[in-house]
Amino acid sequence: MYSPRGYPVSHFSLGDDIDYIVTDRDGSIWTAYGDKGIYGNHPESSGGLARWNTDGTHTWSPRGRLPVWPLGGSAAATEEAVVWLAWYSHEGAFLSGSIPAPATSPATATPQGHRGHRGPRHPDAPHPPVPQPARH
Structure with a gap:
């Protein structure tokens, strides 16, 4: 972390393979991770999307x-x-919006919905598993 004047003031890890990072008007840090972060060994990256305080x-x-x-x-x-985070999956591309909870409750955010486009999968995405027929 750097001060407004550009001096280093602290440091911390936000996980691995961060594709996108943005801060909101309250100073929270939002991250969207790549596949190496989501499926890698860092526990903070595995959710795909995350919010952090300063x-x-x-x-x-x-x-x-x-x-x-x-x-x-x-x-x-x-x-x-x-905060809008765009991401992709085996099912297509999605746009998720979240409104952070008030500062009195920093561990939650209210999901405001997801807009999805189920189009061609990302060229680097692994193929999804083939569904197996149900056995009765």
Whole structure:
């Protein structure tokens, strides 16, 4: 971390293979990870998307609230209190918006929905498993 004047003031790890990083108006740090981070060995990267405070404390991850598991980030942006994270999966591309919870409750964020496009998969994405017929 650097001060507004450009001096180093602290350091911490945000995980591996960060594709996109953005800060919101409250100073939280949002990260979207690549496949090496999601499927690698760093526990903070495995959720695919995350929020951090300025002390480096992990304050949010999707924890199963995404429509499908991400393979990597595509973009990140903020719009007022909403943070938008674009990501892709085996199922297509998605745009997820989250409104951070008030500072009194830093461990949560309210998912505001996901917009998905189920188009051709990313060329680097591994092939999804082939569904097996149900056995009765």
